[in-house]
Amino acid sequence: MLENIINNKNIINNNLNNFFKFEIIYKSKKSRARVGRIYTPHGIIDTPCFVGVGTNGTIKALDNKSLDELGLQLMFANTYHLILQPGSKLIQNAGGIHKFINRKNPIITDSGGFQVFSLAYGGVAQELKSKGQKKHDSSVLKINEEGVLFRSYRDGAKILLTPETSIQAQKEIGADIIVSFDELLPYNTDQKQLLKSLDRTHRWETRSLIEHKKNINNQALYAVLHGGIDKDLRKKSVETLSKLDFDGFAIGGSVGKNRTEMFEMLNFLMPYVPEDKPNHLLGIGDLESISGIIPLGIDTFDSSHPTRAARHGLLFTKNGLLRVFKSGNANNFGPIEAGCNCPACKNYSLAYIYHLFKSHELAGLTLATMHNIYFMIELMKSYREKILNGEI
Amino acid sequence: MLENIINNKNIINNNLNNFFKFEIIYKSKKSRARVGRIYTPHGIIDTPCFVGVGTNGTIKALDNKSLDELGLQLMFANTYHLILQPGSKLIQNAGGIHKFINRKNPIITDSGGFQVFSLAYGGVAQELKSKGQKKHDSSVLKINEEGVLFRSYRDGAKILLTPETSIQAQKEIGADIIVSFDELLPYNTDQKQLLKSLDRTHRWETRSLIEHKKNINNQALYAVLHGGIDKDLRKKSVETLSKLDFDGFAIGGSVGKNRTEMFEMLNFLMPYVPEDKPNHLLGIGDLESISGIIPLGIDTFDSSHPTRAARHGLLFTKNGLLRVFKSGNANNFGPIEAGCNCPACKNYSLAYIYHLFKSHELAGLTLATMHNIYFMIELMKSYREKILNGEI
Numbered sequence: 001m002l003e004n005i006i007n008n009k010n011i012i013n014n015n016l017n018n019f020f021k022f023e024i025i026y027k028s029k030k031s032r033a034r035v036g037r038i039y040t041p042h043g044i045i046d047t048p049c050f051v052g053v054g055t056n057g058t059i060k061a062l063d064n065k066s067l068d069e070l071g072l073q074l075m076f077a078n079t080y081h082l083i084l085q086p087g088s089k090l091i092q093n094a095g096g097i098h099k100f101i102n103r104k105n106p107i108i109t110d111s112g113g114f115q116v117f118s119l120a121y122g123g124v125a126q127e128l129k130s131k132g133q134k135k136h137d138s139s140v141l142k143i144n145e146e147g148v149l150f151r152s153y154r155d156g157a158k159i160l161l162t163p164e165t166s167i168q169a170q171k172e173i174g175a176d177i178i179v180s181f182d183e184l185l186p187y188n189t190d191q192k193q194l195l196k197s198l199d200r201t202h203r204w205e206t207r208s209l210i211e212h213k214k215n216i217n218n219q220a221l222y223a224v225l226h227g228g229i230d231k232d233l234r235k236k237s238v239e240t241l242s243k244l245d246f247d248g249f250a251i252g253g254s255v256g257k258n259r260t261e262m263f264e265m266l267n268f269l270m271p272y273v274p275e276d277k278p279n280h281l282l283g284i285g286d287l288e289s290i291s292g293i294i295p296l297g298i299d300t301f302d303s304s305h306p307t308r309a310a311r312h313g314l315l316f317t318k319n320g321l322l323r324v325f326k327s328g329n330a331n332n333f334g335p336i337e338a339g340c341n342c343p344a345c346k347n348y349s350l351a352y353i354y355h356l357f358k359s360h361e362l363a364g365l366t367l368a369t370m371h372n373i374y375f376m377i378e379l380m381k382s383y384r385e386k387i388l389n390g391e392i
Numbered sequence: 393m394l395e396n397i398i399n400n401k402n403i404i405n406n407n408l409n410n411f412f413k414f415e416i417i418y419k420s421k422k423s424r425a426r427v428g429r430i431y432t433p434h435g436i437i438d439t440p441c442f443v444g445v446g447t448n449g450t451i452k453a454l455d456n457k458s459l460d461e462l463g464l465q466l467m468f469a470n471t472y473h474l475i476l477q478p479g480s481k482l483i484q485n486a487g488g489i490h491k492f493i494n495r496k497n498p499i500i501t502d503s504g505g506f507q508v509f510s511l512a513y514g515g516v517a518q519e520l521k522s523k524g525q526k527k528h529d530s531s532v533l534k535i536n537e538e539g540v541l542f543r544s545y546r547d548g549a550k551i552l553l554t555p556e557t558s559i560q561a562q563k564e565i566g567a568d569i570i571v572s573f574d575e576l577l578p579y580n581t582d583q584k585q586l587l588k589s590l591d592r593t594h595r596w597e598t599r600s601l602i603e604h605k606k607n608i609n610n611q612a613l614y615a616v617l618h619g620g621i622d623k624d625l626r627k628k629s630v631e632t633l634s635k636l637d638f639d640g641f642a643i644g645g646s647v648g649k650n651r652t653e654m655f656e657m658l659n660f661l662m663p664y665v666p667e668d669k670p671n672h673l674l675g676i677g678d679l680e681s682i683s684g685i686i687p688l689g690i691d692t693f694d695s696s697h698p699t700r701a702a703r704h705g706l707l708f709t710k711n712g713l714l715r716v717f718k719s720g721n722a723n724n725f726g727p728i729e730a731g732c733n734c735p736a737c738k739n740y741s742l743a744y745i746y747h748l749f750k751s752h753e754l755a756g757l758t759l760a761t762m763h764n765i766y767f768m769i770e771l772m773k774s775y776r777e778k779i780l781n782g783e784i
Contacts, residue, residue, distance in 0.1 A: 063739075063759060085747065086722060094741065101744060102744070343457070348455075348494055354478075355477065358477050359477055363453065366754070366758070
């Protein structure tokens with residue numbers, strides 16, 4: 001099935017540039033879902049694709065060689081963390097992030113803005129879902145048209161993050177896909193403030209694009225669509241940014257305080273997002289959300305949920321989440337999930353993984369992480385098959 | 393060199409039984425050092441051999457498949473920990489420890505006595521090196537001729553550990569080499585108490601042997617030589633136990649409060665230890681001690697030092713210990729040690745491992761552990777070569 005479709009492929013856009021290419025292999029007839037391929041200097045990303053979060057240049061509890069063997073096609077790394085430790089210049093001196101962390105496959109970095117604004121407005125979760133107010137003890141010193149001045153939590157040094165410095169840092173890091181510098185506003189904010197922020201975000205993203213064009217460096221630059229939970233502003237954002245020469249579109253900011261609001265906003269927004277370029281939904285990846293966003297046409301999305309869940313002993317299976325400490329697991333000499341070909345399931349029993357967690361052994365975290373990542377890779381394969389088979 | 397000697401091998405003892413065999417390949421002419429091979433149902437152990445400590449059935453921060461790939465020939469697991477979690481019966485139900493933990497190579501378990509007596513007299517370090525006194529809040533309830541009654545720290549259950557129950561538990565666990573149940577006395581103790589303890593240890597070890605003979609189960613049983621820092625008692629212990637049909641001899645208890653005392657005691661003791669059977673030095677494995685004990689004829693020794701050091705960022709190199717945070721490492725894009733073929737050195741730079749430690753990433757602990765274990769394996773190869781070349 002897949003092979004036939006690939007041979008008769010309908011390439012909507014394959015010449016954005018010579019090192020980055022997006023190909024749509026199949027578009028669903030019953031939804032906006034599509035199966036595609038993003039070509040990067042470090043290989044192919046089959047879409048829809050789950051993007052694992054390796055904040056510091058490693059998926060937690062896993063080394064990158066093991067990760068490449070699992071087959072995760074795209075890893076998300078955080079520019080904010082990397083500029084503070086080890087520094088983007090050091091990564092450049094190492095020959096770029098792929099060489100520094102020994103990863104063969106594609107990498108995407110964000111702009112650093114999300115983390116810096118989280119510092120200003122409180123934790124990420126509070127910021128997106130509750131009353132975000134500037135924290136009293138924030139390490140963010142100044143936010144103005146130029147950018148954001150903040151203090152490193154590591155050594156107290158003042159760091160100025162602007163569209164230009166963010167892009168420059170992302171050039172030094174050298175991921176395959178980089179992201180424009182944007183302003184992230186709290187969920188609860190008034191219309192006037194939102195509009196002011198949106199206009200500034202668009203100016204910052206334009207400056208990001210100008211900086212990027214000075215030295216493309218075989219990297220693709222994504223815009224970030226904003227507008228919060230206001231449909232008119234979301235529409236304005238996509239209309240503004242899609243006129244510019246970005247290689248793809250990330251969806252950022254708050255898209256709603258719950259899953260229903262998110263689906264409604266994406267259902268409204270996605271028809272406006274240029275379909276010939278890849279899109280990425282930032283920071284969403286729980287299993288229920290995935291089943292909802294794929295029919296809306298999302299190509300890639302990143303989430304630390306599968307790996308964080310693994311470290312908390314929550315194992316992904318076709319029958320839902322399995323708590324490692326669930327009664328009966330201590331004596332279950334079968335794998336986490338029958339038929340799973342991940343290194344944890346091929347080599348170890350659920351009883352042993354239970355024992356490792358019970359004994360606080362780090363190997364338990366590694367094996368659970370391998371399983372959940374592999375589960376996500378297989379899940380995305382099955383979603384692509386379902387789209388190709390006309391089921392989504 | 394090695395091949396010639398193997399072809400003209402001088403087999404001192406190769407028929408202890410049909411599943412366990414010790415072969416001496418070469419005896420040094422300038423020291424008591426020897427190169428040998430222990431054959432077990434799960435493969436060969438080349439001696440002298442470093443034995444990695446996998447207390448709960450895993451080397452900390454490493455899974456057993458990766459460990460087998462590194463080539464560690466013998467792993468030490470702790471019966472005390474395993475009977476409390478997951479329980480020896482569960483391991484038996486899983487098909488034995490090799491199957492339960494997915495280890496292809498040989499395993500040795502101790503009797504559980506060491507940990508239980510540590511509970512009674514305080515931490516292992518204090519117990520061996522300072523004034524050991526029964527702790528007020530000890531979970532050890534009773535020590536008598538029968539054995540030791542203690543309370544599980546996990547669920548408060550009372551557990552009776554005797555020569556018989558220890559051997560039975562070790563049969564259920566199913567390691568290739570098991571160890572007799574012994575009494576471990578504090579370092580500072582009077583002569584009368586020491587003699588009383590030694591006699592009881594010999595009675596306990598005899599009971600262990602009797603229990604073992606009821607069901608040999610393709611396992612080899614080692615005696616534990618005691619006598620503390622008293623040479624006469626050490627001599628008495630080896631003379632008493634070498635008359636019995638043990639498959640090998642472990643050296644237990646305190647052999648001195650520092651390295652000098654240890655070397656002096658082993659120098660005295662080793663000529664009395666039967667040379668046709670393998671011996672094992674319990675709980676010693678720092679690099680300086682190793683260089684001293686090999687010329688004294690030690691075949692195997694276990695230590696958690698190399699793996700614990702790794703987790704604390706101390707990397708083993710031919711030029712000594714390298715602190716991961718040493719100035720300059722942040723920018724060192726070479727491996728931990730040039731020429732090292734371990735997975736950490738083959739795939740990652742010192743700068744990246746520094747970064748992982750600095751970022752508190754678990755992958756750093758895994759890579760450092762791989763390196764130190766591999767270093768120990770290579771170090772032991774070089775010691776064997778040196779003996780064969782007449783250098784030791």
